[in-house]
Amino acid sequence: SSIIIAVINQKGGVGKTTSAVNLSASLALKGYRALLLDLDPQGNAATSLGIDRYAEGIATSHDLLLSPQDHPQPVSLGTNKPDLYPGSVSLIRADIDLLALGERRDFVLRDALASLAPAEPYDFIIIDSPPSLGILTLNILIASHHVLIPIQCEYLALEGLTMLLETLEEIRRAHNPALSVLGCLITMSDLRTNLSQQVVADVRTHLGERVFNTMIPRTVRLSECPSHGQSIFDYDRWGAGARSYDALTREILTRLGLP
Amino acid sequence: SSIIIAVINQKGGVGKTTSAVNLSASLALKGYRALLLDLDPQGNAATSLGIDRYAEGIATSHDLLLSPQDHPQPVSLGTNKPDLYPGSVSLIRADIDLLALGERRDFVLRDALASLAPAEPYDFIIIDSPPSLGILTLNILIASHHVLIPIQCEYLALEGLTMLLETLEEIRRAHNPALSVLGCLITMSDLRTNLSQQVVADVRTHLGERVFNTMIPRTVRLSECPSHGQSIFDYDRWGAGARSYDALTREILTRLGLP
Numbered sequence: 001s002s003i004i005i006a007v008i009n010q011k012g013g014v015g016k017t018t019s020a021v022n023l024s025a026s027l028a029l030k031g032y033r034a035l036l037l038d039l040d041p042q043g044n045a046a047t048s049l050g051i052d053r054y055a056e057g058i059a060t061s062h063d064l065l066l067s068p069q070d071h072p073q074p075v076s077l078g079t080n081k082p083d084l085y086p087g088s089v090s091l092i093r094a095d096i097d098l099l100a101l102g103e104r105r106d107f108v109l110r111d112a113l114a115s116l117a118p119a120e121p122y123d124f125i126i127i128d129s130p131p132s133l134g135i136l137t138l139n140i141l142i143a144s145h146h147v148l149i150p151i152q153c154e155y156l157a158l159e160g161l162t163m164l165l166e167t168l169e170e171i172r173r174a175h176n177p178a179l180s181v182l183g184c185l186i187t188m189s190d191l192r193t194n195l196s197q198q199v200v201a202d203v204r205t206h207l208g209e210r211v212f213n214t215m216i217p218r219t220v221r222l223s224e225c226p227s228h229g230q231s232i233f234d235y236d237r238w239g240a241g242a243r244s245y246d247a248l249t250r251e252i253l254t255r256l257g258l259p
Numbered sequence: 260s261s262i263i264i265a266v267i268n269q270k271g272g273v274g275k276t277t278s279a280v281n282l283s284a285s286l287a288l289k290g291y292r293a294l295l296l297d298l299d300p301q302g303n304a305a306t307s308l309g310i311d312r313y314a315e316g317i318a319t320s321h322d323l324l325l326s327p328q329d330h331p332q333p334v335s336l337g338t339n340k341p342d343l344y345p346g347s348v349s350l351i352r353a354d355i356d357l358l359a360l361g362e363r364r365d366f367v368l369r370d371a372l373a374s375l376a377p378a379e380p381y382d383f384i385i386i387d388s389p390p391s392l393g394i395l396t397l398n399i400l401i402a403s404h405h406v407l408i409p410i411q412c413e414y415l416a417l418e419g420l421t422m423l424l425e426t427l428e429e430i431r432r433a434h435n436p437a438l439s440v441l442g443c444l445i446t447m448s449d450l451r452t453n454l455s456q457q458v459v460a461d462v463r464t465h466l467g468e469r470v471f472n473t474m475i476p477r478t479v480r481l482s483e484c485p486s487h488g489q490s491i492f493d494y495d496r497w498g499a500g501a502r503s504y505d506a507l508t509r510e511i512l513t514r515l516g517l518p
């Protein structure tokens with residue numbers, strides 16, 4: 001069945017959405033069936049792919065999470081493109097809604113994903129997470145097989161890593177022994193600056209093998225593509241941004257032993 | 260009594276901590292008594308000012324929030340420097356801890372700040388918020404007189420503004436009629452790019468007078484200073500970063516009718 005990858009980091013603005021969108025687009029481009037699930041109330045994944053999440057008849061990830069029995073259908077973006085459940089404003093209260101479910105609260109997303117019955121099964125489900133470590137994020141970790149951790153090439157981005165890795169360890173012990181760190185992805189690197197070089201060296205020293213060889217450079221094209229509602233592959237197919245997300249996808253497929 | 264300013268935006272990585280730290284440092288440098296309160300579990304404000312929040316005997320903002328009767332003392336950073344309550348990891352559960360308090364839950368921070376009895380009263384209390392709109396953030400909005408909204412010069416940063424302004428309106432109606440938008444601060448601007456110019460134009464069109472004239476440019480020095488544990492005023496006193504936060508402080512003081 002599907003490989004579920006959570007893109008997660010409680011530090012804000014590190015490239016979670018940009019990575020979730022472009023990884024799922026790249027996988028779909030290579031012929032894999034990919035689903036992008038945005039569990040951040042900001043809903044930036046939909047905007048990044050040109051979808052109006054408030055449009056008539058669009059089912060959101062909140063619908064999937066709390067009413068899976070209604071079999072809400074994702075937005076289809078076309079051939080060789082990911083399907084999408086946009087994020088919803090009602091996810092702001094997700095922690096409270098989940099808390100009210102008592103015992104089951106930790107497994108709501110896992111059960112909702114298990115109930116998905118697409119016409120053609122997904123090879124990958126990519127989850128964009130909010131910048132927090134609350135109950136919704138724990139739900140994401142319990143439902144996932146792997147996590148991808150974007151790390152912005154900034155000093156403050158290093159600070160929360162220990163807290164995040166400890167949380168993963170706790171989830172692995174208590175609920176999801178199979179949860180693995182697929183890898184840590186250095187984002188927005190600008191190797192002309194000393195700071196960037198220092199952060200890259202620190203991250204590779206502390207996290208070793210877990211850090212992807214591929215780094216995502218800071219490029220104007222990557223920051224522009226959301227305003228055109230396109231993934232980097234539609235917006236600037238052969239630029240540095242697309243090439244780096246393409247290399248990341250190949251590195252991920254190799255780590256997973258897939259063609 | 261003290262003027263309480265919340266630095267808030269649920270979008271991550273937009274410059275909340277950088278602005279809270281350097282605004283409180285700039286106010287203190289001008290001779291105002293300033294307190295910096297970090298209510299983000301990541302605790303980046305302490306690191307940015309060279310404080311180890313795990314050190315012996317340091318009272319955190321979680322202590323102030325949930326046990327104000329013990330009169331936890333802030334960290335003093337010295338003459339013409341802000342005092343600081345560092346953020347604490349236990350704030351991750353703050354939404355749940357507050358929820359458990361029932362009726363009082365919305366006013367916990369307001370009451371905790373009212374119980375502060377510093378030897379010398381603070382002119383300003385600057386609050387660094389987490390990237391969310393949960394119960395803790397609502398507490399911050401109910402306790403504050405003004406909000407300062409950092410807006411990163413990026414397309415995705417525009418998306419959540421409506422949600423944020425609607426939340427402010429709700430808080431004003433239900434709990435805190437005096438809550439005002441002190442201003443919206445454009446951060447990490449790089450006017451060499453079309454995107455930045457476009458975002459600045461959009462923000463000024465939509466938000467008009469609320470946008471500060473002062474913009475904070477993206478500078479390497481501002482991203483480096485947290486790694487030295489110094490505010491920009493100690494790290495690079497006359498560079499573009501310090502000059503822009505200095506100009507912001509003067510603009511804020513003018514808006515508040517203060518010298």
Ligand SMILES: Nc1ncnc2c1ncn2[C@@H]1O[C@H](COP(=O)(O)OP(=O)(O)OP(=O)(O)O)[C@@H](O)[C@H]1O
Pocket residue numbers: 011012013014015016017018019040044129130131187188189216217218219220222223224226269270271272390413414415416
């Ligand atoms: N490699 C890159 N080069 C240039 N800009 C980038 C890059 N990656 C992301 N960005 C831009 O940086 C900003 C933050 O990225 P993004 O929104 O993906 O982070 P996030 O971790 O999802 O944020 P949040 O914590 O708010 O969910 C966005 O405006 C995005 O367009």
Ligand SMILES: Nc1ncnc2c1ncn2[C@@H]1O[C@H](COP(=O)(O)OP(=O)(O)OP(=O)(O)O)[C@@H](O)[C@H]1O
Pocket residue numbers: 010011012013131154155156157270271272273274275276277278299303388389390446447448475476477478479481482483485
């Ligand atoms: N004007 C600037 N120029 C260059 N770098 C900046 C600037 N402002 C902030 N930064 C850097 O950008 C990153 C994000 O800023 P910061 O951490 O202050 O945002 P935040 O809104 O507090 O993030 P979070 O949502 O995680 O709390 C940090 O690494 C910071 O050092």
Ligand SMILES: [Mg+2]
Pocket residue numbers: 016017018040044128129
């Ligand atoms: Mg995001």
Ligand SMILES: [Mg+2]
Pocket residue numbers: 275276277299303387388
């Ligand atoms: Mg912050």
